[in-house]
Amino acid sequence: MKKQLLTLLFSACLINAYAEDGSRLWLRADTTAQATVTANRQSPVIAVAVKELQTQWRGAPVQLLIAGTKAAQTLGSDGYTIAGNPQTGVTLTAAAEQGLLYGAYHLLRLQETGALAGNINITEKPGYERRILNHWDNLDRSIERGYAGRSLWEWEKLPDTLSPRYREYARANASIGINGSVLNNVNANPQILSGEYLAKVKAIADVFRPYGIKVYLSVNFASPKTLGGLPDADPLNREVIQWWKNKVKEIYALIPDFGGFLVKANSEGQSGPQDYGRTHADGANMLADALKPYKGIVMWRAFVYSPTSEDRAKQAYQEFVPLDGQFRDNVIIQIKNGPVDFQPREPFSPLFGALQHTQEMIEFQITQEYLGFSNHLVYLAPLFKETLDSDTYAGGQGATVAKITNGALRPAKVTAIAGVANTGDSVNWCGHHFAQANWYAFGRLAWNSELSAEQIAEEWLKMTFTADENFVRPAADLMLASREACVNYMMPLGLHHIFSFNAHYGPQPWGYFPGGRMDWMPVYYHKADSAGVGFDRSKTGSNAVSQYFQPLGDLYGDIDRCPENLLLWFHHAAWTHKMKSGNSLWDELCYRYDSGVRQARDLQKAWDRLERHIDAERFDQVQAKLQIQAKDAVWWKDACLLYFQTFSKMPIPYEIERPVHRLDDLYKVWFRQEDVLNNNYCIK
Ligand code: BDP
Numbered sequence: 001m002k003k004q005l006l007t008l009l010f011s012a013c014l015i016n017a018y019a020e021d022g023s024r025l026w027l028r029a030d031t032t033a034q035a036t037v038t039a040n041r042q043s044p045v046i047a048v049a050v051k052e053l054q055t056q057w058r059g060a061p062v063q064l065l066i067a068g069t070k071a072a073q074t075l076g077s078d079g080y081t082i083a084g085n086p087q088t089g090v091t092l093t094a095a096a097e098q099g100l101l102y103g104a105y106h107l108l109r110l111q112e113t114g115a116l117a118g119n120i121n122i123t124e125k126p127g128y129e130r131r132i133l134n135h136w137d138n139l140d141r142s143i144e145r146g147y148a149g150r151s152l153w154e155w156e157k158l159p160d161t162l163s164p165r166y167r168e169y170a171r172a173n174a175s176i177g178i179n180g181s182v183l184n185n186v187n188a189n190p191q192i193l194s195g196e197y198l199a200k201v202k203a204i205a206d207v208f209r210p211y212g213i214k215v216y217l218s219v220n221f222a223s224p225k226t227l228g229g230l231p232d233a234d235p236l237n238r239e240v241i242q243w244w245k246n247k248v249k250e251i252y253a254l255i256p257d258f259g260g261f262l263v264k265a266n267s268e269g270q271s272g273p274q275d276y277g278r279t280h281a282d283g284a285n286m287l288a289d290a291l292k293p294y295k296g297i298v299m300w301r302a303f304v305y306s307p308t309s310e311d312r313a314k315q316a317y318q319e320f321v322p323l324d325g326q327f328r329d330n331v332i333i334q335i336k337n338g339p340v341d342f343q344p345r346e347p348f349s350p351l352f353g354a355l356q357h358t359q360e361m362i363e364f365q366i367t368q369e370y371l372g373f374s375n376h377l378v379y380l381a382p383l384f385k386e387t388l389d390s391d392t393y394a395g396g397q398g399a400t401v402a403k404i405t406n407g408a409l410r411p412a413k414v415t416a417i418a419g420v421a422n423t424g425d426s427v428n429w430c431g432h433h434f435a436q437a438n439w440y441a442f443g444r445l446a447w448n449s450e451l452s453a454e455q456i457a458e459e460w461l462k463m464t465f466t467a468d469e470n471f472v473r474p475a476a477d478l479m480l481a482s483r484e485a486c487v488n489y490m491m492p493l494g495l496h497h498i499f500s501f502n503a504h505y506g507p508q509p510w511g512y513f514p515g516g517r518m519d520w521m522p523v524y525y526h527k528a529d530s531a532g533v534g535f536d537r538s539k540t541g542s543n544a545v546s547q548y549f550q551p552l553g554d555l556y557g558d559i560d561r562c563p564e565n566l567l568l569w570f571h572h573a574a575w576t577h578k579m580k581s582g583n584s585l586w587d588e589l590c591y592r593y594d595s596g597v598r599q600a601r602d603l604q605k606a607w608d609r610l611e612r613h614i615d616a617e618r619f620d621q622v623q624a625k626l627q628i629q630a631k632d633a634v635w636w637k638d639a640c641l642l643y644f645q646t647f648s649k650m651p652i653p654y655e656i657e658r659p660v661h662r663l664d665d666l667y668k669v670w671f672r673q674e675d676v677l678n679n680n681y682c683i684k
Contacts, residue, residue: 020615022428025172025436026463029056029112036061044210045097048174049104056108059086059116064100065093075099078179078212079125082107086116098179098212102126105175113462124448127406130297130416131446132180132216133173134262134363135423139189139197145367145504147374147677148424148431153183159203166204169423170211176443180214182418186264186301188218190227193247202254214259216299221263221283222271223247234276235286248290260296261287262334262418267304280304280319281326288328297414299334299361300327302351303341307517311535311542312524313339317351325357329413332359337387337401339544340525342370342420343496344487347556347566348387350547352401353394359412360405362387366438367422369504371486373676374422374431376629377603377622378486379479381441381453388449393549402449417446431677432625433618436464437479454480471613478606481599487565489596489633493589494534494569497525498640500669505676506632507639510667526568528647532575532585534568545570575648586648593637594656600626600633628679635683639666 035057037050046064053062066072075081077096080103084090092103106124110116136144137151154163173181183201184192191197205215220226224243225233233240251258265272265283273283284300291298305315320333327333333355338346342365352360364384371378388402399409407415419442422430430436440460444451457476465471490507491498499522500508511522518524526533537544538557545557556562559571564580567573577585604626611619641652642663652659661683671681 020617022433022436022618022621025429026440026460027172027175028463029108031055033058035059037064038062039064039100041066041097043097045101045212048171048210049092049097049101052108053104056111058111060084060089062104062107063089063091064104065091066097066100067093067095075123075125076129078102078129078177079123080106081124082120082122085119086111090120101174101212102177105177109175109459109463112467113459114467126177126447127402127408127449128361128415128417128446129407130180130259130361130414131178131443132182132259132299132416132418133178133366133421133423133442134182134186134218134418135421136185136187136367137183138185139191143424144185144187145365145369145420146422146424147367148422148429148435149426150424152423152425153200153204155197155200158200162203162207165425166207167211170208170213172429172439173213173443174211176440177447178443179212180216180259181208181421182216182218182262182299184218186218186262187268187270188220188264190220190223192217193219193223193227193251195250198251198254205255205258209257214257215255216259216262217251218262218264219287220271221265221273222275232276233271235273235278235283236276241286241290244287244290248294248296252294252296256294258294258296260291260298260330262299262301263287264301264303267301279323279326281323284331285326285328288331292328292330296330297416298328298331299416299418300331301363302333302335302349303363305519307519311537311544312519313535313537314542314544314547316349317354317547320351320358321354323358324355327358329359332361332412332414332416334361334363334416334418336363336365337384340496344371344483344490345383345386345494345565346496347548347569348390348392348401350392350544352390353392353399353404353549354547356394356410359414361414361416361418362401362405363418363420364442365420366442367420368435368438370499371490372629372632373505374435375625375676375679376486376632377432377434377479377482377626378438379434379441379453379457379482380438381445381456382480382483384441384445385449385453388445391552393552406449419446433464433622434479436460465614465618468613471610474606475610478603482603485596485599485603485633487596488592489600489636492592492596493564493585494566495526495640496569498522503671503673503676505673506669506671506681507636507666509640509643526644527572528644530647530649532573532577533589533644533647534572535570536572537570541572575650584650586644586650587653589644590641590652590656593641597630597633597637597657600630604630631683634660635666639663642666 037053072095078098080094080099094100141151222233224230224240228243264270266274288298302316305312335351339349390401392399403409437460441456444456457479461472498509500506509522545553556570575586579588638659638661675681
């Protein structure tokens with residue numbers, strides 16, 4: 001009995017020592033190294049770089065140099081060179097302390113991914129100056145569209161108690177080059193600007209600073225009125241202007257390196273300058289003027305649309321293009337990757353490139369609001385890259401979204417990129433172990449948008465699981481297949497926004513709620529009828545195609561030449577429309593949904609084969625999530641095909657799997673977000 005107890009205790013300890021709960025993210029290096037590291041300057045940031053190397057670097061001595069040479073100056077504040085040999089000695093050189101920090105993480109990444117061979121001679125400089133996470137975290141610690149627990153920011157305990165996770169978060173970001181965090185939701189509570197909350201924000205900023213991370217805040221445009229007690233928040237009202245100036249002064253007194261404001265104005269019910277008959281430029285410039293003396297910036301969102309008869313996909317362009325050239329040089333317009341809203345696939349937003357005299361930045365969504373929450377394994381690097389690599393043809397061929405926004409083609413005072421974070425207080429940070437890869441990929445692409453999705457997947461897998469090639473190759477393939485699988489089982493061929501209302505999880509193509517906003521209803525987006533399906537955005541329809549530069553406008557506008565993966569985004573195509581495969585549109589749609597289901601099952605098969613290479617804990621958790629994903633894929637396929645069949649009146653090709661649900665039952669499925677996250681929703 002005693003012996004049994006001892007064995008039990010012993011194995012419990014073992015399990016504990018090797019607990020693989022995902023909390024260490026991709027930062028899993030052994031920290032018992034005792035490397036010799038020297039630096040020619042001292043600062044809190046350099047101290048972090050030195051410590052990381054001292055405890056993890058297993059090679060010859062490393063020297064960190066801040067250099068004032070011309071060559072070093074061209075690297076900017078974040079760039080660096082790494083030169084030398086791991087056997088004889090390595091020198092990191094940078095013009096500023098952040099560069100040394102990023103160089104240190106780069107060197108460690110080479111070590112951890114087994115990429116150190118012989119002499120090292122690396123020069124790096126980031127593509128975007130500001131690489132920012134947007135947290136949609138509320139002050140009550142709920143997270144809008146968050147699927148990984150509650151907010152990391154423990155507002156109720158701040159500023160006195162600092163969670164150890166603030167530092168871990170900052171470290172993880174620094175390791176992938178992220179240098180900014182907008183702490184609160186774009187649907188901003190004015191309280192964030194109160195003295196009480198600013199003291200809490202300062203406490204977080206102090207923890208982030210040695211990791212090179214600046215803090216930014218989302219602000220509510222009505223704050224002077226709701227928080228400051230002024231009669232209005234009109235951006236031309238002198239009192240309002242003064243209120244913001246005072247507020248900004250107060251912020252910088254607490255946080256001297258504060259980054260600036262993110263603003264969602266006149267969008268989805270948020271107040272804004274238009275409430276007072278002013279323009280977005282009036283509003284943004286007023287804030288920009290207040291921030292200017294402190295080098296702060298305004299990220300003004302272009303996510304605006306209202307329930308008019310105009311196609312929602314056209315509205316941001318219509319509102320912002322007439323204002324081109326009117327914004328201050330510390331304003332940057334933050335544009336979602338697509339013209340509607342973070343769908344599994346969208347064309348790029350036509351605003352990229354269209355604002356020729358206004359700085360533009362891209363906003364991606366890392367949290368999977370429309371891609372299966374933290375239940376589905378969907379690796380987002382291919383989606384991010386699809387947008388970044390899209391040619392806008394602004395001013396001719398080769399003007400990719402990346403080059404338009406990162407300063408390569410249009411010199412800009414401010415360049416930036418944002419990703420809506422998928423972090424929360426869950427043990428593994430992101431809810432799904434593989435969702436960590438999306439955080440990682442965002443950071444890596446913000447640094448260098450030319451990295452391939454494959455390279456990033458491999459790096460992440462090696463650091464997060466094991467460098468064993470027998471694991472890494474197939475696991476990378478699985479990741480790379482996952483986004484297209486998701487598009488296929490949710491919304492192939494350019495279908496979009498046919499999610500269950502509000503929750504944005506699961507299919508509800510029939511969604512129509514009398515009296516509600518039409519532009520929030522799935523039927524608005526697919527427009528299925530007895531003739532066909534899809535949103536006609538060609539010249540005969542809303543003519544959204546005219547917002548794209550040529551030759552894209554014509555290409556998208558021609559039903560026979562439009563890329564088929566966007567067909568139903570731009571066209572209302574007949575059910576009998578002949579596809580490139582020779583199939584009718586209806587048959588093709590059926591085959592796509594079916595292949596999505598099969599791909600979801602293939603993800604399961606591929607994962608099960610990898611069991612022996614990794615720890616049981618994470619293996620089991622991912623396996624359980626993949627089961628949900630495969631079940632959901634069938635739900636999607638059945639719901640969409642059975643519903644669209646009520647219009648096409650055509651048979652589901654007989655060789656593909658039959659539906660296992662009845663449409664009447666699917667109409668009744670109802671659940672809340674928590675049910676989805678607890679895997680407690682039932683499809684009959
Ligand atoms: C949509 C979300 C909503 C956000 C909005 C935004 O459904 O919760 O507030 O975007 O970006 O995707 O402002």
